[in-house]
Amino acid sequence: MTIVGAGLAGVECAHEIIKGGFFVRLIDKKPERFGAYELPGFAELVCSNSLKSEDETTASGLLKREMRALGSLLLAKADNHRVKAGGALAVDREALSQEITAYFQEHLQVEILSETVTSIPTKTPFTVLATGPLTEAHLATKLSNDRLHFYDATAPIVARESIDMNEAFAGGRYGKGGDDYLNCPLDETAYNAFYEALITGELVETDDYDDKLFQHCQPIERLAKRGRDTIRYGPMRPVGLKDPRTGKRPYAVLQLRREDASGEMWGLVGFQTRLKFFEQKRIFQLIPALRHAEFYRYGVMHRNTYVNGPELLTHGNEMKDRENVFVAGQLSGVEGYMESAASGLLTGRFIRHLLEGKTKDEAIGLLPSEQTMIGALHQYVIASPTSDYQPMNANFGLFAATDDQPRKKDLRRQFFIERSDQEIKRVLGKEDD
Numbered sequence: 001m002t003i004v005g006a007g008l009a010g011v012e013c014a015h016e017i018i019k020g021g022f023f024v025r026l027i028d029k030k031p032e033r034f035g036a037y038e039l040p041g042f043a044e045l046v047c048s049n050s051l052k053s054e055d056e057t058t059a060s061g062l063l064k065r066e067m068r069a070l071g072s073l074l075l076a077k078a079d080n081h082r083v084k085a086g087g088a089l090a091v092d093r094e095a096l097s098q099e100i101t102a103y104f105q106e107h108l109q110v111e112i113l114s115e116t117v118t119s120i121p122t123k124t125p126f127t128v129l130a131t132g133p134l135t136e137a138h139l140a141t142k143l144s145n146d147r148l149h150f151y152d153a154t155a156p157i158v159a160r161e162s163i164d165m166n167e168a169f170a171g172g173r174y175g176k177g178g179d180d181y182l183n184c185p186l187d188e189t190a191y192n193a194f195y196e197a198l199i200t201g202e203l204v205e206t207d208d209y210d211d212k213l214f215q216h217c218q219p220i221e222r223l224a225k226r227g228r229d230t231i232r233y234g235p236m237r238p239v240g241l242k243d244p245r246t247g248k249r250p251y252a253v254l255q256l257r258r259e260d261a262s263g264e265m266w267g268l269v270g271f272q273t274r275l276k277f278f279e280q281k282r283i284f285q286l287i288p289a290l291r292h293a294e295f296y297r298y299g300v301m302h303r304n305t306y307v308n309g310p311e312l313l314t315h316g317n318e319m320k321d322r323e324n325v326f327v328a329g330q331l332s333g334v335e336g337y338m339e340s341a342a343s344g345l346l347t348g349r350f351i352r353h354l355l356e357g358k359t360k361d362e363a364i365g366l367l368p369s370e371q372t373m374i375g376a377l378h379q380y381v382i383a384s385p386t387s388d389y390q391p392m393n394a395n396f397g398l399f400a401a402t403d404d405q406p407r408k409k410d411l412r413r414q415f416f417i418e419r420s421d422q423e424i425k426r427v428l429g430k431e432d433d
């Protein structure tokens, strides 16, 4: 079988197949670097190095709990490359990608082809397209004419040695997280100067950017345009932080998160942007601690492609009109690193069951139901209303309300965890039958 794209979805999918003792041909453009991809290897985290919260009472934490139980490769390898980030799972992106790439390169059941695929491979029993948000138009058009898109941007990364530590302090909110974050405080005067520059900065132009922006990942300058204090209540909120120099909560704060294990690279948290590069340098250097900042990477805007999942896809992410062709990852309309990996994992499990000789109905019966976060996301992709289909992150709103669920939030979250555990147990138990 063939998987096109060795990103987050592709590697999870491949891992599921080889688990069953089957062979995989994994095709990826890498080591070519294009669009947002900077690394030569597989499973690249293109922007932030955070796989989000590990708290299992959050949607993202619950998704990770399920994926660990299902044997996620990404999470197992991520544990080897953790960098400190409070309650979040953040990793050294480069080391993670290197380990995953080596794992496949050395695996005897895997053939790796380094090439750009321009049409859907046909001479293979099963094909998975997991080419991600930056899938080229000519390939996406082979799946459907109804090609959808939205815009998304990355945040800059600065060099540790260029941060003015006389103007910054280490620590997480409410004293949690030790030196996982560096905080760059601004007083009211500095904030106002920064704010004015931010909302008037020169932007990279696009035609339909404003209509097609992903709502959960707004660029900092766009958020700022909503009002002077919006970002002070958003990415630059100072709550839970005390500047040791003054003993007081700052007026506003930019947090920097460690990007690599050595602590050389620090990402500007929540500062995804479409400002032109020279404007990023000018404007972000107005933050006192970044006065002399050297930028390892500037924020960049990208056009993300996805297909109309509910119209095109069915159980296991198989195409309705093309048997044994599957679409996994962000291209299917999930949004986020873990969500994309989850989509690949689910697709891989489904195909593995078919390769093991199960019927389609049996394989469908082995998919985690919508009582799990991974199953609810899958249902969203294949069964949500097709008009205005939008990419989706893991969230508790994906669970249909039931009469037996508690009203109190804490109890309800616990209920979701227990229900999910039972369903994952059922799926794993049935798999062994």
Ligand SMILES: Cc1cc2nc3c(=O)[nH]c(=O)nc-3n(C[C@H](O)[C@H](O)[C@H](O)COP(=O)(O)OP(=O)(O)OC[C@H]3O[C@@H](n4cnc5c(N)ncnc54)[C@H](O)[C@@H]3O)c2cc1C
Binding pocket: 004, 005, 006, 007, 008, 009, 010, 027, 028, 029, 030, 036, 037, 042, 043, 044, 045, 046, 047, 048, 049, 115, 116, 117, 118, 130, 131, 132, 133, 134, 135, 136, 139, 152, 153, 154, 300, 301, 302, 304, 328, 329, 330, 331, 335, 336, 337, 338, 340, 341
């Ligand atoms: C700019 C940007 C920033 C993002 N930032 C974040 C973030 O901070 N946090 C977050 O959770 N999510 C983020 N995302 C969203 C998304 O979850 C990730 O992009 C995620 O990596 C998608 O996983 P995937 O497996 O679907 O695709 P990818 O991980 O992108 O993998 C696709 C793979 O396919 C290969 N490929 C593409 N086309 C071809 C071809 N024609 N032939 C052969 N190989 C091909 C690529 O080389 C790549 O290895 C961001 C997306 C973008 C575009």
